[in-house]
Amino acid sequence: MDKPFAITLKPGSSLANHTGSWRTMRPVYVDRLPPCNATCPAGENIQGWLLHAESGDYEKAWRSLVQNNPLPAIMGRACYHPCEGACNRTRLDEAVGINSVERFLGDEAIKHGWKFDAPAKASGKRVLVIGAGPAGLTAAYHLQRLGHQAVIYEAAEHAGGMMRYGIPKYRLPRDIIDAEVQRILDLGVELRLNTKVANLAEAMKEGFDAAFLGVGAHIAKRAYIPAGDADKVLDAVSVLRGMEGESAPLLGRRVVVYGGGNTAIDVARTAKRLGAEESIIVYRRTREKMPAHDFEVEDALKEGVSIKWLSTITEAGLSETGGDIMVEKMALDANGFPQPTGEYERIEADSLVLALGQDTDLSLLDNVPGLVTANGIVQVDASMMTGYPGVFAGGDMAGNDRTVTVAVGHGKKAARAIDAWLRNEQHEPDPKHELATFERLNTWYYSDAPKTVRPVLDIIRRQSTFEEVLGGLDEGNALFEARRCLSCGNCFECDNCYGVCPDNAVIKLGPGQRFQFNYDYCKGCGMCATECPCGAIAVVAEDI
Amino acid sequence: MSLQPIKFYQTGTFTVGNRLLAPEERSVQANMQRTNSLNSGHRACQGCGEALGARYAIDAAMNATNRQLIAANATGCLEVFSTPYPETSWQIPWIHSLFGNTAAVATGMAAALKVKGRSEVRVVAQGGDGGTTDIGFGCLSGMFERNDDVLYICYDNGGYMNTGVQRSSATPPAARTATTMAVGDAPGNVFGQGKFVPAIAMAHEIPYVATATVADLRDLEYKVTKAMGMHGARYIQILVPCPLGWGTPSSDTIRMARLAKETGVFPVFEAENGEVTAVLKIRKRLPVEEYLKPQKRYAHLFGKQPRVDTIASIQALADKNIRKYKLLEEGI
Structure with a gap:
């Protein structure tokens, strides 16, 4: 001791x-599940890829992003970004510009020629994908990465579907579509253009183990309007599709668009760009009830498009030139439905474009047993499978929520289900985490952006609103925007x-x-x- | 003042560290090799503000002195919970003094080191508000007056907590303690008594006086580091909420310190040679109720008949701090 x-x-x-x-x-x-991820129709892990973008590792961010969505450059332009509406940061200042960072990542990938990771080992299975729109392309991409051979049959002469034939160029330049489609094809996906499938059962016999349908909705809905000169009455689908042709459609100096969705806005803004002096949208209900996104409406108004609320068109082709239309004023009843008032107004017009929604051409499904359609929509189960085993469907033909992003989500979901189905399994999605609500955050640690940063922030906000006009983010402000992410629910x-x-x-x-x-x-x-x-x-x- | 201007950074400068920051921009506490001067296994209550404040401060001092540091520690919570014989939680040379003489013990240590020519070894004295503002005040004032080369750190939790929450001269007005009970016409601690030692330290015109809270780690580390870069008598008072004595949930210790600062109840500033040189501004001003209401020691103010007069008096004290230390104004 x-x-x-x-x-x-x-x-x-x-x-x-x-x-x-x-x-x-x-x-x-x-x-926890960040609200952006919870809201994303394509099921992107937004917080996950922003985390990599925050450290300036854009390639890693892009690779994380394309785990779920192979079309970030398209998505960064055409998506209506519900994620930003759900962003917890709106409660502090403004939402993180997720869409603009996504676009930046997509553009970086195109600029640097980043390729997808090579597919898993080949399974030897072949899957037929009908339609090279967002749903079909996404399904083919995921199937290929899972080791299956995806073969796309496309009726048109170019891939892209409604992204090419429905979304105007000023929102989505065509070289962007080409680049992102090519990257999917480089993965080994086979694409056959100008190949319309008239009969699904026949096509399946060409050695396919499963099929994914993503034919979209290309048939314009019509409303009966008495018209003197039917030439002057066009539909939105053909106008927008015509923009892809040799010569642009002739709409004249005064164009009236009938409808209240995003397509109506697209046509009205396209008409302006084609040189129309007046581009008027006629819609039967109020702005609050309009299905078009508010920022699209705002942009259209800023570009000089005018909108007539609470109005229906009762007659067309009235004048000698054949274009004038008669409009009836409406009033909302107690239930919020528009009712005619009997008050009429005549509008001068050179042409009338109907933008009243679209239907799907379901004729290819005529001989498929068990396949159910309702109101023109193919019915699918939770795994996107139709009533006929092995045939899956997605995109505009399989739902009423018709956006590019929803179609991408359908394509991914279906591809995973097809992969499981080909192995005789059932695809079980991972259980969802608990939502990372604003109340779970301690925002004391976030809110002190140095004052000098504020003007930069405002500039970025403005840019993301006018993307097609001002272009995307550069590396500096993309990094800043990414770093505004609160990383809700994830360390x-x-x-x-x-x-x-x-x-x-x-x-x-x-x-x-x-x-x-x-x-x-x-x-x-x-x-x-x-x-x-x-x-x-x-x-x-x-x-x- | 003490906040690092880190631009384009998602969480400002208030988080402890961040993977995106260069190592030299991170706090001492973010370092995987921090000293952990006060190590695990100590017997402080759950959510103890003093245990946290002590590790923050001493780790920073160790970092600033290249780990050449000796601490004298007054009797009190910090000593009791960290060193039950024969265990110690301290990973630094550490001497336990009497309740009242830790400033004198530290003075002696500094003198001995001077005699031995060990100028690289620095001395810290630390204690609670009881050992500092009451019992050890004579020794402390002497240390200031002689300008001895010691940093004295007071962990202020507003009372004698481990002996059963008795009043000290740092107990705020109206607070209930075992010796200022919530009875009578003016329940709780009396107004107009007690003392604010940072102001008294400034009156000694010593080189450096500062206040800090456990809610602003970077500010706290900045001040300790700055103090260790100076010689002579230095004094830092750190507000360390006490879940036991204040009657707050153990998870809310840092939140309470933050509220004390944001309401103006506890002014956070630094002073050199008797003059205030910088203050930590209030980021988002809050009424004192926000700070008082979560604390059971003020529960008697929020009964069936809220004591609005008392609350107004506390608000007046906070407003006075805000005016006096310019806690809201730009510029300083």
Whole structure:
């Protein structure tokens, strides 16, 4: 015993005292579902790819993005970005410009010629994809990456579907479509253009193990309007499709568009660009009830398009030139439905374009047993399979929510289900995480953007609103915009939990490795959870 | 002042670290090799602000002195929960003093090091508000007056907490403690008594005086680092909420410190040679109720008949701080 005088015990460390035994509540690291991801119709892991974009690793961000969506440059232009509407940052200042960063990543990929990762080992299965629109292209892409041979039959002479024949160039330049389609073809997907499938059952006999239908909705709906000169009455689908032809459609100086969806807006803005002095949208209900997105309406109004609310067209082709139309004013009844008022107005017009929605040409499905359609829409189950086993469908023909992004989501979902079906399995999607609501965040740690940053922010906001006019983000502001992401519900390694623990009970595992609790010493005070900026720590009761 | 201008950074400068920051821009606490001066296994209550504040401050001091540091520690919570014989949580040379003489012990250590020519070894004295503002005040004032080369850190939780929450001269007005009970016409601690030692330290015109809270880590580390870069008597008072004595959830310790600063109840500033040189501005001003209401020690103010007069008096004290230290104005 060589202890000093009056000392009976050796010095010890408090590490011998396992304070974890005090705990009644236990902190656990969780990943919660950010609202952007929860809202994305294409099922993108937005927070996930923004995390890589934040560190300036754009290629990694792009590779993460295309895990779910092979068309980021198209999506960064044509998507109506419901993610931004759901973004928690709107409660602090403004939503993160997800759409503009996506576009930046898509453009970077085209600029640098990034290719998709090579497909998994070939399965030997062949899948027929009908239609080279967003749904078909996405399904083919995912199938190919899963090791199946995808073969696309496309009736038109170019791939793209409604992205090419429905969305005007000023919103989606055609070289962008070409580049992203080519990248999918480079993966080994086979594309046969000018190949219309008249009979699905026949086509399947060419050695296909399954089929995905994504033929879209290309037949314009008509409304009966008495017209003196039918030449002057056009439909939106043919006008927009005509823009892809040799000569642009002749609409005249005064164009009236009938309808209230995004297509009506597209036609009215296209008419303006074709030189129409007046481009008037006639819609039977109010602005609040209009199905078109508000920012599209706003852009159209800024470009000089005028809109007549609460109006229906009762007669067309009235004048000698054959274009004038008669409009009846409407009033909303108690239930919010428009009712005629008997008040009429005559509008001078050189042409009338009907934008009243589209139907699908379902004739190719005539001989498929078990396949059910209702109101012109193919009925599918949760895995996108039709009533005929092995035949799946998606995009505009399989739902009423008709956007490019929804179609991409359908294509992905169907491809995964087809992959499972080909292996005689059932595709089980991963269980969804709990939603990362605004209340779960500790926004104290976010809100102090230095003042000098503010004007930059405003410039970016303006750019994303006028994308087609001002172009995309450059590297500097794309990085800034990405870094505005709050990383809701997912650890971004801010070290807060590691710092604020009074008991050193958080172990920092190093870059990219996140953190771990040391339950030997964690007393369960819960400070880490309170001070976690992004709500990635849950506190659960211990079994006592 | 103390905040690093880190641009284009999603969470401003208030998080402990971040994977996107260069290592030199991160706080000491973000470092995987931080000293952990006060190690795991100590017996402080769940969510103890003092244990957190002590590790923040001493890790920063260790970092600033190249780990050449000795601490003298007054009796009090910090000593009791960190060193039950024969265990210690301290991973630094550490001496336990009496309750009232830690400033004097530190003075002696600094003198001995000077005699031995060990100028690279620096001295810190630390204690709670009881050991600092009450019992050890004579020794502290002497240390200031002689300008001894010691950084004295006071962890202010507003009372004698481990002995059962008795009043100290740092207990705020109206707060309930075991010795200022919530009874009578003016329940809780009396108005107009107690003392704010940072102001007294400034009156000694020592080189450096600062206040900080556990809610602003970067500010705290900046001040400790700055203090260790100076010689002579220096004093830092750190507000460390006490879940036990304040009656707040253990998860809300940092939140309470943040509210104390944002309401103006606790002014965060630094002073050199007796003059205030910088203050930490209020980011988002809040009424004092936001700070008072979550604390059970003020529960008697929010009963069936809220004591609006008392709340107004506390608000007046906060407003006075805001005026006096210019906590809202731009510029300083």
